[in-house]
Amino acid sequence: MPETPLLDMQDVHKTLGGKHILQGMTLQVHRGETLVIIGRSGIGKTVTLKHMVGLMRPDRGKVFIEGRDITTLRDRDLDQIRMKFGMLFQNGALLNSLTVGENVAMPLREHERLPEEEVRRLVREKLALVELHDVEDMMPGILSGGMKKRVGLARAIVRNPEFILYDEPTAGLDPIMSNAINELIVNMKNTLGVSSVVVTHDMPSAFRIADRIAMLRKGRIIKVGTPAEFLETDDPVIKQFVYGEEEGPDEPSE
Amino acid sequence: MAKKAESPSDWVTDAFEGAGYTCSVFASTVLAFGGILNRRRELLYHVYAFGCGALPVTVLVAIFTGMVVTFQTGLALYRIGQASQVGVLVPLAMCREMGPVMTCNILAGLLGSRIAAEIGTMNVSEEIDALRVMSINPIDYLVMPRFLAMCIVCPMLTLYADFIGIIAGALVARTQLDVSTQAYLSNAREVLEFRDIYSGLLKALVFGALTAAVACSQGLRTEKGAEGVGVATMRTVVISSVLILVSDYILGWFCNVFLGVGA
Numbered sequence: 423m424p425e426t427p428l429l430d431m432q433d434v435h436k437t438l439g440g441k442h443i444l445q446g447m448t449l450q451v452h453r454g455e456t457l458v459i460i461g462r463s464g465i466g467k468t469v470t471l472k473h474m475v476g477l478m479r480p481d482r483g484k485v486f487i488e489g490r491d492i493t494t495l496r497d498r499d500l501d502q503i504r505m506k507f508g509m510l511f512q513n514g515a516l517l518n519s520l521t522v523g524e525n526v527a528m529p530l531r532e533h534e535r536l537p538e539e540e541v542r543r544l545v546r547e548k549l550a551l552v553e554l555h556d557v558e559d560m561m562p563g564i565l566s567g568g569m570k571k572r573v574g575l576a577r578a579i580v581r582n583p584e585f586i587l588y589d590e591p592t593a594g595l596d597p598i599m600s601n602a603i604n605e606l607i608v609n610m611k612n613t614l615g616v617s618s619v620v621v622t623h624d625m626p627s628a629f630r631i632a633d634r635i636a637m638l639r640k641g642r643i644i645k646v647g648t649p650a651e652f653l654e655t656d657d658p659v660i661k662q663f664v665y666g667e668e669e670g671p672d673e674p675s676e
Numbered sequence: 677m678a679k680k681a682e683s684p685s686d687w688v689t690d691a692f693e694g695a696g697y698t699c700s701v702f703a704s705t706v707l708a709f710g711g712i713l714n715r716r717r718e719l720l721y722h723v724y725a726f727g728c729g730a731l732p733v734t735v736l737v738a739i740f741t742g743m744v745v746t747f748q749t750g751l752a753l754y755r756i757g758q759a760s761q762v763g764v765l766v767p768l769a770m771c772r773e774m775g776p777v778m779t780c781n782i783l784a785g786l787l788g789s790r791i792a793a794e795i796g797t798m799n800v801s802e803e804i805d806a807l808r809v810m811s812i813n814p815i816d817y818l819v820m821p822r823f824l825a826m827c828i829v830c831p832m833l834t835l836y837a838d839f840i841g842i843i844a845g846a847l848v849a850r851t852q853l854d855v856s857t858q859a860y861l862s863n864a865r866e867v868l869e870f871r872d873i874y875s876g877l878l879k880a881l882v883f884g885a886l887t888a889a890v891a892c893s894q895g896l897r898t899e900k901g902a903e904g905v906g907v908a909t910m911r912t913v914v915i916s917s918v919l920i921l922v923s924d925y926i927l928g929w930f931c932n933v934f935l936g937v938g939a
Contacts, residue, residue, distance in 0.1 A: 472805070475808075475809055476808075477805050477808060477809070497808075497813065498813075501811040501813065502811070504808070504809055504810075504811045505811050507809055508809075509806070509809040511802045511805065511806055512802075513801065513802065515801065515802040515803050515805065515806035516803070516806075517798070517803050517806070517807075518798075518801075518803070528810060528812070529810045529811075532810065532811070532812050533811065574806075577806075577810075
């Protein structure tokens, strides 16, 4: 019997502000893999991520996590499933009224009964993983965009989740830091067996971290394959996106 | 691009959706009261921040409300030769009506807008989504402590405003109406009953709860960035102020019929 996918989106439709964003999105994520979703800006990649974690409910279609339909669950039941998740938001989404340390410690303080010393140690450890040191007492308002994103990542991984969603993890970071984040994503998979879904425009990053790549266009997944398959494809739409060509089926202004 | 004008039916639909959402936020908040011990730090913080933040304006409003009420009723009573009775009217008016209504209207503007803007900004910057992903219910973490803080702070500041308004009235009675402070206070003591005070505090509690429910639900419904935060804030102040006046009449009737206030 085939293994149940960790996450299974079936024919998901979503209309926002009168625009039909997802038009029958179907996608599976398997345990232990890193799936990268690529596609042009405004095409619905973030909307897809939000459906995966129940932040948005589809107008039509189903989303299953470990075989359980989350589209009909109440918020309190959904909270139990979300315990397994970590998510890095595009701009970090740090709580601006809390310090960096309090932000990272938040999932621990809310859900674990750990001594305060242990909480502080874990916060320092996760911040060090994203190359941040002695920032625990700073307020998010004074951090740069890249630092906010790294703090957001430290918060996402602080409870060692089984499944992490990354929304543009390397956007706005310098190449050295982008590389460090890529290595972190790969290490999390190799050492902890974490499954990940990454939304990105950064093609070098996508090829570095992906086990499989899925391309989203016009509200649907048009191709799922390995990085090698994407590099070797003859499909003009995919080639244009992967190589960033101005000439091709898609207009730059679309 | 010019914005599409909303039709009256859109407006009505939006109003009903908003009212329904506010009721659902209110119900979820009441159901979340059981977790208050886990949120005591946040509750104490908001009671302190709301109370201290609103105290100076409350004092100013209470002083002038007491002075205006005393001056105008004093002039009216003077015409019929009863200016000395001003000490009967002003404390009753302050405790039953002017104290709770004026104070809570100011608090709707001051604290309601603050709550709506704070939660609305968190919403548009994905902080509330981040809470949900961390399995932290925004009703438990954000709404319930603010709601309870408003239910505590509004009656507290109203009681304070009642006291200051009555004292300010005594000052005006003495300086402008030739009514001695002793006569004013003696009249006040004679006429004022405990139920006059607690009926006003009951009103303040309800006004605080209404303002908090409206502000939190507007914040949670905020969309479209900075513009949406502005709209949520404006709506909070308008809706809360109207609800305060409407519920004031209903509560006045309730207090009269069921608690015997003014009977």
